[in-house]
Amino acid sequence: MVPDILDIETMPRGGPDASWLDRRLKTDRLEYLDRDDVDDLKRSVVRALDRGGRIFGTHKKFARIALNEVTDVPDPKVLELGSGHGGLSRALLKMHPTAHVTVTDIEPMSVAAIAAGDLGSHPRAVVREMDATRIDAPDGNYDLAVFAMSFHHLPPALAARVFAEGTRAADKLLIIDVPRPPSLPHILLVASNLPLLPVTPVAHDTVISSLRAYSRSALRALARHADPAITLELRGGVYRPAIVVARRARSGQ
Numbered sequence: 001m002v003p004d005i006l007d008i009e010t011m012p013r014g015g016p017d018a019s020w021l022d023r024r025l026k027t028d029r030l031e032y033l034d035r036d037d038v039d040d041l042k043r044s045v046v047r048a049l050d051r052g053g054r055i056f057g058t059h060k061k062f063a064r065i066a067l068n069e070v071t072d073v074p075d076p077k078v079l080e081l082g083s084g085h086g087g088l089s090r091a092l093l094k095m096h097p098t099a100h101v102t103v104t105d106i107e108p109m110s111v112a113a114i115a116a117g118d119l120g121s122h123p124r125a126v127v128r129e130m131d132a133t134r135i136d137a138p139d140g141n142y143d144l145a146v147f148a149m150s151f152h153h154l155p156p157a158l159a160a161r162v163f164a165e166g167t168r169a170a171d172k173l174l175i176i177d178v179p180r181p182p183s184l185p186h187i188l189l190v191a192s193n194l195p196l197l198p199v200t201p202v203a204h205d206t207v208i209s210s211l212r213a214y215s216r217s218a219l220r221a222l223a224r225h226a227d228p229a230i231t232l233e234l235r236g237g238v239y240r241p242a243i244v245v246a247r248r249a250r251s252g253q
């Protein structure tokens with residue numbers, strides 16, 4: 001339906017009910033990770049994300065959240081989308097002795113770097129390029145698809161495609177993403193990162209990520225737009241990362 005598509009394309013990141021101020025907390029600037037002209041900066045951000053995940057334990061934390069979604073599956077088949085560096089997949093394989101993981105990203109340079117490392121020869125891992133908006137797998141091929149800290153990279157129409165594709169190719173789609181705080185704390189958060197912009201490329205991407213983060217109501221609107229049959233469990237998303245578990249009843253269920 002055209003009016004709905006137009007609405008979703010122009011929906012503010014704060015959602016259809018975003019306040020006047022929240023609608024102004026946005027940017028059209030791309031993160032280094034989204035640009036094709038800054039390979040060195042891009043690699044430096046990916047390496048910083050991996051380092052941060054190891055130091056602060058987020059790879060393990062996200063792997064634990066993912067494994068909690070497949071406790072009833074003996075040998076879970078997991079698809080990681082937007083893997084960047086493979087940290088989450090590596091943690092997941094260590095924490096579950098029989099899980100199989102397909103480790104993917106849209107960015108060929110990141111996929112090549114992951115494939116050249118330990119995951120490239122791991123007996124329970126497959127590393128390949130994949131676009132989260134066009135998952136190259138049959139319906140229900142995976143028990144779980146995970147998309148961590150990447151969803152905000154996509155504009156609304158493509159973000160809705162991730163809900164459609166993730167819940168098609170996997171029984172459950174887990175999205176973990178940057179939170180969107182209320183407007184005043186959000187302004188303070190962005191302002192406090194501004195002095196770091198010239199110091200580290202990851203600060204540049206952090207500020208842009210925050211301005212592109214989807215609110216809880218935006219996440220609900222995107223899933224509804226993808227398919228009203230998708231149900232969501234939503235935790236966090238205001239001061240802590242948003243954790244979204246999406247699933248869609250399959251015919252015959």
Ligand SMILES: C[S@@+](CC[C@H](N)C(=O)[O-])C[C@H]1O[C@@H](n2cnc3c(N)ncnc32)[C@H](O)[C@@H]1O
Pocket residue numbers: 033049050053081082083084085104105106107110130131132133147148149150153154
């Ligand atoms: C901020 S990084 C997150 C990396 C890692 N998941 C983490 O938690 O640190 C975002 C990643 O999403 C990837 N990405 C962006 N758009 C994508 C898409 N349409 N499909 C798959 N990956 C995508 C980028 O290449 C990048 O590696």
